[in-house]
Amino acid sequence: MITLYKTSHESIISKINGLKLVFPFLEKPKTRNLNLIKACFIHTNHFNALIQGNHIHLMHLKQDVFLQKQNENHHNIFQGTITPIERSLTFANKTQQQRFLESLNYVLNFYPNLSIIAKPLHDRLRKNRILWSDEHIRIIQQIKK
Structure with missing residues (x-):
């Protein structure tokens, strides 16, 4: 039983x-x-x-x-x-974006030009930050592929 x-x-x-x-x-x-x-x-x-x-x-x-x-x-x-269906491609706050960019540091050695691709996301963390745009969503989609 x-x-x-x-x-x-x-x-x-x-x-x-x-x-x-x-x-x-x-x-x-x-x-x-x-x-x-x-x-x-x-x-x-x-x-x-x-x-x-x-x-x-x-x-x-x-x-x-x-x-x-x-x-x-x-x-x-x-x-x-277990696979995620589709996660949101925008970040709710600054810490979520920082965590995403920190996770990229682990695979940076295996993917050349990844830091160049992710540069607009890093620029968004600065003091005079850029507003979220479709370019940022496209970059995240490209990185996740």
């Missing part, structure tokens, strides 16, 4: 016949607790229905769980991989 092994804000861990299955959550802290309770209930009922129907195939079970789309979080979960 299925027993709920451990519940935390990051995931649900269930035990099925001695095997541990982890179901991660990628949600905002405000909605985590409610969604955690809902997911516990849904997964437990789903597993019990599969066990009672003698259809225990863990691979198919995992695929069923990972096929769910997380629309609130803007992520697709498919066959164990």
Whole structure:
């Protein structure tokens, strides 16, 4: 039978016949607790229905769980991989832009001319900053590709 092994804000861990299955959550802290309770209930009922129907195939079970789309979080979960659908190409504040530019420093050695491409984004962090334009969005799209 299925027993709920451990519940935390990051995931649900269930035990099925001695095997541990982890179901991660990628949600905002405000909605985590409610969604955690809902997911516990849904997964437990789903597993019990599969066990009672003698259809225990863990691979198919995992695929069923990972096929769910997380629309609130803007992520697709498919066959164990989590990919963001489309993130906003504008930054809400200066710190978000700084974090994005700091992450580029890690890959700077592998991509030549990346600092030249990202120069308008760096210029936007100065005191007399330039307003956000379509050029900045085009630069971010080019960098993310």
